Amino acid sequence: MKRLSLRSRLFLLLIVPLILIAGIASYARFQEAERLSETLYDNTLLAVALTISRDVAISEGDILTEQLLEELTTALGDPVYYRITGPGGGFVTGYSDPPDAPAGSDIQSGKPFFFDSTYLGREVRSVILREFLNQPRLQGWMTVEVWQTVSQRAALSRDLLYQSIALLGTIILSAAVILWFGIKLGLKPLLDLQNAISLRTPDDLRPIRRWIPIELRPLVQTTNSLFERLAKAFEIRSAFISDAAHQLRNPIASIVTQAEAAVSSPDEITLRKRVDSIARSARATGRLTNQLLSLERVRGRSLRALFEQADIVALISARIRSFAEVQLLNDIAVGFAVEGAPKPVLCDPVMIEEMMANLLDNALRYGLREGGELAVMLSFSEEEVAIVVEDDGPGIKEELRERVFDRFFRADLDFGDGCGLGLAIVADIAEAHGGSARCVLSPKGARFEIRLPLEPH
Ligand SMILES: Nc1ncnc2c1ncn2[C@@H]1O[C@H](COP(=O)(O)OP(=O)(O)OP(=O)(O)O)[C@@H](O)[C@H]1O
Ligand SMILES: [Mg+2]
Structure with a gap:
């Protein structure tokens, strides 16, 4: 199912339950028809039994009108057999060896008793009717047994079954055709979309x-x-x-x-x-x-937004510690402080590393050339963290403090071999986190403030 096309998948999802429902409905319909035909046949059988019993009563045990039986048999399709037993179990008229009622059957007077059996190797349906006769010549219990082969009834059932199957087949076949093409039509916007995309350069x-x-x-x-x-x-x-x-x-x-x-x-x-x-x-x-x-x-x-909840204090302090260890030899003192309650920051640690590398590199190149002091401070508020990097070098003139973030901008072109991209990178990183990077006035030297929201939107 997993690898099927959308069309086949929809088709199967619709047609399988439909087949099941149609199958159950047809089966129920067939059963109902069977029951109905059985009742109809039983009623006819009973009618024959009653007619015979009346006839016997009227004729006081004499032979049954042959014509009546003839008519009944023709009307019913299947041959009808009968037997009448008079008071005291004496054979009155009819056929011998009627089918026996199942053992232990409770046959009550005036109440027809129906059962299935075989007669001369053929399947038959029988009814037994016991009635009390009170005629001058005939007095006592009389039993009328009527049985009929069920080949017509079986044929009717078969017909009904075939009809059900034909109906079911027609419904399913037409549903299948409708669904298969209907789904194709329904999925057309999807195909149109696919075409539109595939035609693009x-x-x-x-x-x-x-x-x-x-x-x-x-x-x-x-x-x-x-x-x-x-x-x-x-x-x-x-x-x-x-x-x-x-x-x-x-x-x-x-x-x-x-x-x-x-x-x-x-x-x-x-x-x-x-x-x-x-x-x-x-x-x-x-x-x-x-x-x-x-x-x-x-x-x-x-x-790619590779943000994760990171412990920014640990991240930056580790970076500062290794920087301080190396720069100790160059007479550079490094201070690190955290203000406010530290909180995890949703950030890309690789970018934060890159940002710190550029700020520290600048401080070293331009601010701490002949030794000095570098202060790094993290200050947490409810919504953001401010990362401050401050050296005690010559600083940056006020009119250049914004421009230093421009790409390829260098304040002092003759100095060093920088290319003017470091602070542009810092600004990009701050922006990617939804924050800002600024160079602000400081009584000491150059002071950079990076503000990052704790959860960028
Ligand atoms: N801490 C600082 N003190 C004084 N001037 C600075 C400081 N940091 C940056 N600057 C000035 O800002 C300019 C831009 O810095 P930026 O890091 O963008 O470029 P760069 O250092 O020249 O080149 P690179 O891309 O190699 O870092 C520098 O050329 C420098 O003149
Ligand atoms: Mg730089």
Whole structure:
């Protein structure tokens, strides 16, 4: 059933119960007809028995009118046999060896007793009628036995059965045809939808807008939302490719020029200097590649929404501890504090790691160049957690505090080999969590505040 087509599945689900119901109904109808025919035959048998008994009574035991029996037999189809036993068990008239009533049968006077039996090897239905005669010539109990072969009745039953089967077959066959084509017609909107989707080109990710039956709407809504996410992912990917191509072209061209210059160096010292600068440019290009990939990864993950309830205090404190251990040698003091009651945060731990890596890297590069102090603080409120990273370096001028989050923006172009993507990554991560990233005024140096809602919507 699992692997059946929708059409076959619906067809089976409808036709099987229909066959069952039609079968039961036909069987019940057949039984009812059988009962009715039995009653009719019994009534006729009784009528014959009564007529005979009256006839005997009137003729006071004389022979039965042959003509009457003849008429009855013709009317009934099956031959009728009879036997009359007079008072004292004496044989009056009729056929010998009537079928015996089943042992222990209680035959009451005036009340016909019906039973099935065999007579001369043929199936018969019998009735026994006992009546008290009070005639001058005939006095006492008289027994009238009438029996009749049941071949006509069996034929009637067979006819009824065949009729039932024919009726059942017709109903089921026509229902099957109606259902099979009806279901196909009913499923047409689904096929139309499938056609419409299959005719699309791979870059056509517009939402499906055609009319669809109410049952299919959730499916189409889900598909549309998938299309939307795919379109966004495509957009991000193509932006990444064009960014990457654009940004990598210049440094690579400069490496090529420097390498050409190095080849034609007049002496070894110049050669060393030029090779050294090639190495620096290559490092910067490597950093740029890494940051571009990181930006792309963050965007890709934010589309997949890999959020989980995480212990953000444990996550960040572990990161800070390893940072502090390494930077201890560089005369850098690191402080870590938590304010408010810590709560689990619905976040993507990989993104949080990436965000912290960029903030710590910046603090190290620009704020803590000659030693100093880094303070990291987590402060929890009812709805959000604020992650503050503050160094005591030169800080960022007020007019640049927003722009530092722009892609490829660097405040001091001559300094270091950054590529201006670190804070853009931080901002993207905060946004993916439904939060915000800001650079705020600080009396010490640069202060970054990332606010993340505990449960992003
Ligand atoms: N803690 C800080 N103190 C002073 N200036 C900072 C600090 N953090 C960032 N900046 C300034 O903001 C600019 C943007 O930072 P961002 O991290 O986005 O880029 P980057 O560090 O230059 O490059 P990368 O992508 O390699 O990190 C930096 O170039 C720097 O001038
Ligand atoms: Mg940076």
